Amino acid sequence: MVRGISYQGVFRRAFIDSFRKLDPRLQYRNPVMFVVEIGTLVTLIMSLDPRVFGGPADSGARGYDVLVTVILIVTLLFANFAEALAEGRGRAQAESLRRTKAETVAHRIDESGAKLGDVPASRLHKGDLVRVDAGELIPADGEIVRGVASIDESAITGESAPVIREAGGDFSSVTGGTRVLSDWIEMRVEQEPGKSFLDRMIALVEGAERQKSPNELALTVLLAALTLIFLLVIDTLPPMAGYLHASLSVATLIALLVCLIPTTIGALLSAIGIAGMDRVIRFNIIAKSGKAVEAAGDVDTLILDKTGTITLGNRMADAFQPMPGVAYEDMVHAALLASEHDETPEGKSIVVLAEREGQHVAAGELDGASPIVFSAETRRSGVLLASGREIAKGAVDVIRRAAEKSGSPIPPELDAVTEQIARSGGTPLGVVEDGKVLGVIHLKDIIKSGMQDRFAALRRMGIHTVMVTGDNPLTAATIAREAGVDDFIAEAKPEDKMRRIREEQADGRLVAMTGDGTNDAPALAQADVGLAMNSGTSAAKEAGNMVDLDSDPTKLIEVVSIGKQLLITRGAITTFSIANDVAKYFAIIPAMFVTAVPALQALNVMHLTSPQSAILSALIFNALIIPALIPLALRGVRYRPMGATEMLRRNILIYGLGGVVLPFVGIKLIDLALTALGLARI
């Protein structure tokens, strides 16, 4: 979801930032580009005074040195721009989330509810109590301690329908920046200023303070090692060339160095990481660390709640099954009457189905009837008609007990029908009239549309899915089969989730799960990726390492894709960057030794016009490839779920082989352009 961000502003600021980031103290974090910066400094000094590094005073190569310097500076600016642009977009995204927050005034209160005075929201501390009335903005993330209110969360979720939040239970947490629509609440602030989820998220997209994630760190090490190798290659070249009485210009050596060290990935690495975080925000998910997003890509096992994630929250009536000797119409009509007063989605669905079957409540039929309300004790609901008829529906064991109590015979078919419904994944709901079992309503779990495809995709990614449900094993197995999940835990208690996570982890697997309730918190903390629902308790939000502002548990699947995409993009551009070196060698080595080793001209396979144009072309290609790949770095390499080997083959063809071939074409084209511009011989 994109909220009106001024991209023009982002570009302008990124442009200014690319110059600001030339500061060596900032460049130092990126070893590859730091080496480029030092090289630039050297050629810059040479452009000003060629004698500094032992060159002749008027070598006529000054124009060449200046050109090399300019290209190097542009290379640095491109790299900085990539990072600044990614930062700017992420920042804009995050700031639009909290834009409203800054000016909010908070009414502090004490434990008894007495007013303590107003303070700006930014001065609130963890543990402060605050009262928010209808029409006011909630000043900070926190938990309701008193009151019930409807709250407009559209500012962060984009969902316009208000939600109800109340003290106690699993719907007690509120987010700063959302608005109370009706009533009032008293809440406890749960975050220190500057430490809210949003603040943490913003820190993740700020290049300077960003913590590198583990894989990014490992890649940086590898890039530094490659840079060191090429530094060595270049450093040992002059003595070797000297033995052949060839002198090499310092600018050419620096040009070769910059071409060889992995500048492409070095320039884009940070942007890729930031853009990954940014993509997470676009999905309205707040990640607390880059590590969490990366871990999502590694997930082996996904533990999902059945209700609300795999199936719609409510079961729907699917069929009526009368017992032998009971007319179908009679049973449907009885079920209709028993459900007329039932406001639950299940009850409503029975009414809808009964009416579709042609049964309607006759005029006056329910006059004087009193509803039997569902209670935890009786576990049944229904209606007591004025005529004294009592029709009730409830779990089959409840109905059976009612029949037994009244002494009516229990139809022998009841068990068979019940089991058949359970086996097909449904929930049986018995209908009883004055102790006589009329039949069974087949309530069915409706699997959310598209879930089958998503689980199939997960299987192709190699992710094992586990469904957690309170249903009996028979029902659970059927739903699991229909939805296409690999495994299930039936009749699950909260601690079962935890146990399963521990088991999976003991086998070396990485586990992701979603949760919202307070009793999910330990499991969310234990899981490698815990996606907490924003609607959930603050304990859950604190325990998870990501929070979904839309409270849509299926988004875990998207997070996995984003995590994978992040890694793939890094790997692809690294491969591309290294593969590029082959062509650059063929351009630069013959050019370097054109006078000392004329035989090497046979390696000038691209037939570049002159030594200078060969070196400049390679260097310009090296610079231009950075902005050319910025869109890819920000968008990420397209990820489609497929097996690892297949994906590797595809990506190595595109980025490996492509990386070898493309620069041959690119360098040749630039050489032609330079020749046309008359810059080939200076």
Add this chain to the structure above:
Amino acid sequence: MTWQGLLGDALLLVVVTLAAVPVGRYMYNVFEGDRSLLDRVMGPLERGIFRLAGIDESQGMDWRSYAIAFLLSNLAMAVVVYLILMFQQDLPFNPARLGPVAPTTIFNTVASFVTNTNWQVYSPEQTLSNLSEFALQFLQFATPAAGLVVAIAFVRGFVAGRRDLGNYYRDLVRALTRIFLPIAFIAAIALIATGVPDTLSGSVIAHTITGATQTIARAPAAGFEAIKQLGTNGGGIFNVNSAHPFENPGPLSNLIEEFLMALLPTSLVFTFGHYIKNRRQAWIIFGVTMSLMVVLLLVIYSAEAAGNPLVHRLLGVAGPNWEGKDTRFGISGSSLFTTLTTAYTTGAVNTMHDSLTPLGGLVPLFEMMLNTVFGGKGAGLLNILMFFIISVFVTGLMVGRTPELFGKKIEVREVTAAAAAMLVHPFIILAATALALSTAAGRAGIFNPGFHGISEVVYAYASSAANNGSAFAGLGASSPFYAISTGIVILLGRYLSMLLLLYIAGSLLAKKTVPASTGTLRTDTWTFGWIYLGIVLIVGALTFFPVLALGPIAEQLAMLAGRVF
């Protein structure tokens, strides 16, 4: 190239492959099996050795203890051999009454032999007494065994559920008693059968029909030759090494020697397959490595068979490049021997590498620069797996998961150590080459200035760094400058990377083994095998392209262009 030549070469590679599979399984049994072939004979002997040395061989070691045991045992051996070489003139078994050895030569020789390199800056028959030769021969047994067991320890880091890297002393002793001694014994007898002499007597004086007298050096050659090849040592007992008729009398002995040097490093790949319980993986590594070696063999064979166009023009006849080769072995036997000796980092030579065509000479040089074409005892597999770590890291990212290798996650620590290990090899070769080419002492040793001189120098350091030991020759390697600098390169090339890899093994050992899923990057596929090879070649080529361009490539291009030096 002739079809007979190709067939002969192909036949040998097939025989090596056929032997490597069972020998690989046997080696696994030696290190891990409860029972193995020679238990009855060697069991009591081994127990005696452990009791005598006071070693509890059942005690598993972590990477630190293993590394320390490896280093200390190497140091102890080095000191003993150092003393023997230093005082050989005063010690027995010196029938030829050879005098003291130059101090720089001793340093270089000890460094070279304790690291399984066998780079020789001296002429053995004119420098070393029989006792000194025996001391070196001891190292020719002990050091390949030491290299082999370090690789075994490293591989154990990948084995699921293991808590230690094994016991260094147990591994070392068993490698000697179960692998090196028995095979070398059989091989020596086979070599005697082909005409290789084995005697402790000194030189004989021969009177030729023209009336001149000739001093013919003799030596316990068969025993020396067997372990020289089997242990990928390569240090000859005669100066011209396997080109000497006493070391290598004919085509049959030549084939036996080629077989011996290829046997154990090839088998080790299959041993590795048993360790990680994935024989397919072993075949993939074998397949891509063998393919590379075959391609390189064809390059050198065709280059040597094509000969030198300059010579052709001069003589008016076209023909192969026979300079520095022996008709006993032919162009094909010489090319294969050269390819194998640098692939397996043996360092024995039956051909003068300095006399190869530039392109032909590039092959042995490039193999040592890559250092992963099967490689030497243990060191080869270590380098292959080090590049596996690098490859799996880069490509593993491309499938969207934290990279895993054989079920172990490859993270910052492993990448750092593997990248450092990857740096060592080019670093010591290029830095030392640059030093030699830019100093008077280094330049003084070069016999053939120009492009060929660069090849001579870089070959010396590549051979040292890869612990190969073969010489390109054409270089005054015995001068103090080269004796000391190659000695240092040899030591760094051996110990730095081995320590870094043991460190990785220690880190891997502590990790859980992640079960594979379809999302896991499988390394036992041909796709990954070729990618691995591509990365090895690209890193190797990118690192060494400039120096190769200035050496053999420039020379070859100049030769083809008709330029004479």
